[in-house]
Amino acid sequence: MSVVILAVQIVLSGLVSYLLLLTFTAFRASRRTQFDTAVTHHFLILIPAHNEEKLLPELLANLRRLDYPQERYAVHVVADNCTDKTAVIAQQHAAVVHERFHDQLRGKGYALQWLLQRLWDSNVPHDGIVILDADSVVSPNFLQVMNARLARGERAVQ
Incomplete structure (x- = not known):
């Protein structure tokens, strides 16, 4: 035993x-995770917002603190049928503001479709697109991670 x-x-x-x-x-x-910095991709960060004046400032301030070259990403806010100060607040935080008003086609999906069409028609340069809700907060290395994943050849990241 x-x-x-x-x-x-x-x-x-x-x-x-x-x-x-x-x-x-x-x-x-x-x-500390090391990322391949040989290529620094350009990102468009898209934020669909409907009356988000209370939540938007925190997200926009968070995005300005990203550990990524600010000239390599642009923040675009689509103020969708807003009746508050969402557009003004986004502009105060250096975001590119796109105001959209439509009586029937309302909601995030329509707002994003409209914004993406405008950006493609304008040939805005970009390597990747990030879509965030107004109540999001991202880690400081978020775009570094996205950059590394694009560099590895990934086409979509969720």
Whole structure:
């Protein structure tokens, strides 16, 4: 019986040792992810907004703090059928503002379709498009991650 107990203790000790090794390695690993910066893609960040004057300032301030060259991304806000100060606030935060009013075609899908058509018709340069809700907050390295994924050849990222 003591041989069985000894065998179980050895197996359990091995498993615990393995988990401790993984934990130690994880803590010692570098927390900073390195990204390929040979190519810096240009992004369009699109924000469909309907009466978002309360939420929009936080997102726009968050986007200005991204750890990515500001000349390599542009923030476009489509103020869709707004009756508040959404457009004014977006403009105050240096976003490109597109005001849209339509009685029947209302909602995020129509607003994005309208904005994308305007951008394509204007030949606005870009390598990637990011669509965010007005209540979003992104991490400082968000565009670095998107840039690396585009550099790897990914065509769509969710």
